[in-house]
Amino acid sequence: MLNKLYVALIHYPIVGKDDSIISTAVTNLDIHDISRSCRTYNIKKFFMVSNLSAQREIVKRVFRYWKEGFGKKHNPNRNDALSIAEIRKYLEDVIEEITEIEGKRPKLVFTSAKPREKEISFDEMKKVIREETAPILILYGTGWGMPEEIREICDYDLDPIRGKAEFNHLSVRAAVAISLDRLIGEETI
Amino acid sequence: MLNKLYVALIHYPIVGKDDSIISTAVTNLDIHDISRSCRTYNIKKFFMVSNLSAQREIVKRVFRYWKEGFGKKHNPNRNDALSIAEIRKYLEDVIEEITEIEGKRPKLVFTSAKPREKEISFDEMKKVIREETAPILILYGTGWGMPEEIREICDYDLDPIRGKAEFNHLSVRAAVAISLDRLIGEETI
Numbered sequence: 001m002l003n004k005l006y007v008a009l010i011h012y013p014i015v016g017k018d019d020s021i022i023s024t025a026v027t028n029l030d031i032h033d034i035s036r037s038c039r040t041y042n043i044k045k046f047f048m049v050s051n052l053s054a055q056r057e058i059v060k061r062v063f064r065y066w067k068e069g070f071g072k073k074h075n076p077n078r079n080d081a082l083s084i085a086e087i088r089k090y091l092e093d094v095i096e097e098i099t100e101i102e103g104k105r106p107k108l109v110f111t112s113a114k115p116r117e118k119e120i121s122f123d124e125m126k127k128v129i130r131e132e133t134a135p136i137l138i139l140y141g142t143g144w145g146m147p148e149e150i151r152e153i154c155d156y157d158l159d160p161i162r163g164k165a166e167f168n169h170l171s172v173r174a175a176v177a178i179s180l181d182r183l184i185g186e187e188t189i
Numbered sequence: 190m191l192n193k194l195y196v197a198l199i200h201y202p203i204v205g206k207d208d209s210i211i212s213t214a215v216t217n218l219d220i221h222d223i224s225r226s227c228r229t230y231n232i233k234k235f236f237m238v239s240n241l242s243a244q245r246e247i248v249k250r251v252f253r254y255w256k257e258g259f260g261k262k263h264n265p266n267r268n269d270a271l272s273i274a275e276i277r278k279y280l281e282d283v284i285e286e287i288t289e290i291e292g293k294r295p296k297l298v299f300t301s302a303k304p305r306e307k308e309i310s311f312d313e314m315k316k317v318i319r320e321e322t323a324p325i326l327i328l329y330g331t332g333w334g335m336p337e338e339i340r341e342i343c344d345y346d347l348d349p350i351r352g353k354a355e356f357n358h359l360s361v362r363a364a365v366a367i368s369l370d371r372l373i374g375e376e377t378i
Contacts, residue, residue, distance in 0.1 A: 029218045033360040040350075040357050077358045161229075161370070165377055168229050169266045171222040174366035177359065181350070181367045188354055 003189045004102055004135035007043050007176065008094050009034055011050040013150070014143040024142040026055050031062050033173040034140075035081040041180040042189050044101075044135075047094045048087045059087040091139075091150070098135050106137040110154035111179065112145050113168050119159045122182045128156065129183055138179070140172050192378045193291055193324035196232050196365065197283050198223055200239040202339070203332040213331040215244050220251050222362040223329075224270040230369040231378050233290075233324075236283045237276045248276040280328075280339070287324050295326040299343035300368065301334050302357050308348045311371045317345065318372055327368070329361050 009030060016022035026048065038046040050056055063082060065071045072079045088094050098106045109125070120128070129136055139146060139154070151157065161178050162168045170178070198219060205211035215237065227235040239245055252271060254260045261268045277283050287295045298314070309317070318325055328335060328343070340346060350367050351357045359367070 027218075029216075029360075029362075033363055036358055036360055037363045040354060040359050040363075042354070077356075080356060081358060162375055162377075164375065165229060165231070167266075167269060169225055169270060170229050170366065171218075171225055171362070173218075173360070173362055174222055174226045174229075177363035177366045178370045181370065186351055186353065188351075 001133065002042065002130065002184065002187060003044065005043050005129065006045050006047065006098055006106060006135060006137040007034070007038050007140070008047040008049055008091065008137055009140050009142065009172065010091065010146055010150070011048065011055065011142055012052070013147050014141060015145050015147050017144060021147060022143060023050065023052050023055070026050060026059055028062060030173060031059060031085065032078065032081070034176050035085040037173075037177045037180055039081040039084055041184045043084065043180070046085045048085070049089070049091055049094060050087065051089055056087045056089070094137065098137060102135040104134045106135040107132060107156065108154040109136060109138040109156045109158055110146065110151045111138065111140055111158045111175065113160045113163070113170065113175070114145065115160055115163050116151070116157055118157055120156045121159050122179070125156060125158055126183050140176055142172055190322065191231065191319065191373065191376060192233070194232050194318065195234050195236065195287055195295060195324060195326040196223070196227050196329070197236040197238055197280065197326060198329050198331065198361065199280065199335055199339070200237065200244065200331055201241070202336050203330060204334050204336050206333055210336060211332060212239065212241050212244070215239060215248055217251060219362060220248060220274065221267065221270070223365050224274040226362075226366045226369055228270040228273055230373045232273065232369070235274045237274070238278070238280055238283060239276065240278055245276045245278070283326065287326060291324040293323045295324040296321060296345065297343040298325060298327040298345045298347055299335065299340045300327065300329055300347045300364065302349045302352070302359065302364070303334065304349055304352050305340070305346055307346055309345045310348050311368070314345060314347055315372050329365055331361055
């Protein structure tokens, strides 16, 4: 169902340049861009996930500026966009929270720019999103992507965007925007 | 033709919050995100346009870091993405340069989140892009958008993305990504 879609941006656990598991730093424009994209495509909540309390505090400061501070008055659209954004410690917390809101555990969708086995196409996923009665949580990685341990608990493994192109190094902000547009398009709820 | 597509991000002339004409500041992530999106969709060149020499100097410094400095070694993909990025003073300079490269003046495409008269749909524009023999330059605004004086010299006026949605305040980075995906999709040249 289009009215039970959730997005999470994972900062931990993440694969680092040398294949170890790391926490990535939050990027200010991730907060804004992905909130604005999610709000435009009627995503119910956009969760940022970081296990580092200092990072969560930075995100909360940005939230405060735009939700309560000068930013709210200066640019009300930002306030509106950020109204769906949250920061949580672990992916498990996000899954629990969605389960509480919807009364049903969300189906998880893995995304990556790397080709994997058993991918679901955007067209098939588009259908699933419209037919599935459980909430759906689409996961996006930062750094060098999400580790196998996350992929293994996911119900769907979404096709890379332009996986056959000679160069497909989109920013996560662009990847979220494009995939939400491919899955939801002009449809409103 | 898919191999004669150009993108420009306009920082002047731009509409300001109070409807006056302003120069906007360059955003570091615009340089990276839009270069990466353009490179992924085989855009021939991505031009940033700013009439302010201090702003152009900042962009050139970012270019130098990733094209020649430490960044080149640290992350070769960024170097590759930025290989198609340029900074120019005026839109006229960009049009002249493309005319020189292609031997034909580019057709200009206007984009905006606001609904206008005489818009061309993404499906129609997709066809034009494949059939047109002249190069095509797609223009994106910053700030509160591009002024009428630019719209008037454009050949096409592209539909807003989710123009009918209750909220459609995408970042320009997201708007570029989504519109290139809608117009080009998975097709490679």
